[in-house]
Amino acid sequence: MGVKIFKFIINLVLFVVGSWVVVHISALFGVFIAFAYPIWQFILPGQLPCLFCTIKEDGEYCTVCKRVVNRAEGIDPDTLKSIILNSLLILVFSLFSIGLVLAEQKILSYLGYPPTPKTVTFIIPNKNQYPLGKIFPMKIEIAGIKTPINAVQADVGFNPEILEVVNVSTVGSFANIFIQKEIDNDNGYIRLTGGLPNPGYFSERGDFGTVYFKGITPGVSEVRFLETSMVLANDGRGTNVVKEFAFASYLILPDEITEDEKQQQEVLLGAQVLGEQTDATKMVFYEESDVLGVQEEFDNSVPEESKETCPQLILCFIEFINNLIINFWKSILGILFNPEA
CATH class of the missing domain: 1.10.287 (Helix Hairpins)
Structure with missing residues (x-):
């Protein structure tokens, strides 16, 4: 038998x-x-x-x-x-x-065959030295886009003893729908989540948002894209195509900016925030807050890679x-x- x-x-x-x-x-x-x-x-x-x-x-x-x-x-x-x-x-x-x-x-x-290749990299600008009290931008930029994408979750970690986040702006972003923006200056954490509808975004690189940091204590702070960050391909399966998570060290010098410089950068930042609030082309589904340092719960778990069964x-x-x-x-x-x- x-x-x-x-x-x-x-x-x-x-x-x-x-x-x-x-x-x-x-x-x-x-x-x-x-x-x-x-x-x-x-x-x-x-x-x-x-x-x-x-x-x-x-x-x-x-x-x-x-x-x-x-x-x-x-x-x-x-x-x-x-x-x-x-x-x-x-x-x-x-x-x-x-x-x-x-x-x-x-x-x-x-x-899921062929699997969408992981080619996307988060980029951090090279310039990383600023005087104390200086508000400086860090673009959330992604590169290596080989297939259309339609959703991004950018999680950024930093040293809250050296830096604080003043604002996270979506002006100039390729995304037009935003569902989450979290700023936690107590634990040194930022999350910006958004995307755009079909057919998605397809270009070699693009700006997703801008983080405005302020140096509050002289020293060195590492700024890193966390492994919970995701860039999802518009492939019908939502494949996470992130290949590398960039990081850089920011040096805050002990020399403090002048009072005039403080006023100028506050005016400049205020104009940018107002411009963002009146931008009618973007859909925002989170609640804005003027309070910095508010601690919110967030998930730091690293998404598991799917295992092939065939x-x-x-x-x-x-x-x-x-x-x-x-x-x-x-x-x-x-x-x-x-x-x-």
């Missing part, structure tokens, strides 16, 4: 693998074979079999060739009608195979073959219908 089950499994695997190979070969070359079939039939008559005769037993009648099947005498198509019908059969099977390849690729995409190597190979076939036919159709492109 065990041997029979083992043989059945082996035969089933061979059948599935063989069927997959036949379908993909047909999807790639079947159309050419369909058009070449009548040509070869005229060049080398008697060498290609009639597909309708091959499914018949000897002695049975083939309605396409209008004859009794006799393999000893040959089963090649001997009429123009049978040649054309054989070509059409190959063509239909080829088009059906291409449809199966497209459906297979859709299923793989739904399951044999990744096999699925990636299938995805590679499917893309090869799909891109091949895209190129052929592009040459035929849009030769100037």
Whole structure:
């Protein structure tokens, strides 16, 4: 009993693998074979079999060739009608195979193959030395965007004994919807969450927001994008495509800015905040607060990477073959219908 089950499994695997190979070969070359079939039939008559005769037993009648099947005498198509019908059969099977390849690729995409590559990096500006009391901006900038994105969560940590956050601005951001802005000057934490609708944002780099720091004590503070930061691709799966989390050290010098400089930067910052509040192109779903140093609860847990449950190597190979076939036919159709492109 065990041997029979083992043989059945082996035969089933061979059948599935063989069927997959036949379908993909047909999807790639079947159309050419369909058009070449009548040509070869005229060049080398008697060498290609009639597909309708091959499914018949000897002695049975083939309605396409209008004859009794006799393999000893040959089963090649001997009429123009049978040649054309054989070509059409190959063509239909080829088009059906291409449809199966497209459906297979859709299923793989739904399951997460190919996985969207992690290419995005958070960037921190190089200039990092300021006098005491100076309010300076740090752009929340992302680079390496290789696929459209539609949501960003920027979590920034800093030393609250050296720096404090005066404001987090969204002026000039590529995002137009913001759902969360948290400033915690007691624990040294910032979170800005937002995005934009389909088709998302697609450029090599972009500004998501600006953090305005103020040096409150001389010393060195590390400013770091936390690993809870996320940039989600607009790939239908919300893949987090962050590759690297930037960090830098900011030196606050003991030399304090003058009273005139303090007034100037307060006026400048106030104008920027007013400009942000009157920006009608952005949708804000969080409550603004003028109180700094308010502690709010936040989640510092690092999101776990999803574990693959299927044999990744096999699925990636299938995805590679499917893309090869799909891109091949895209190129052929592009040459035929849009030769100037």
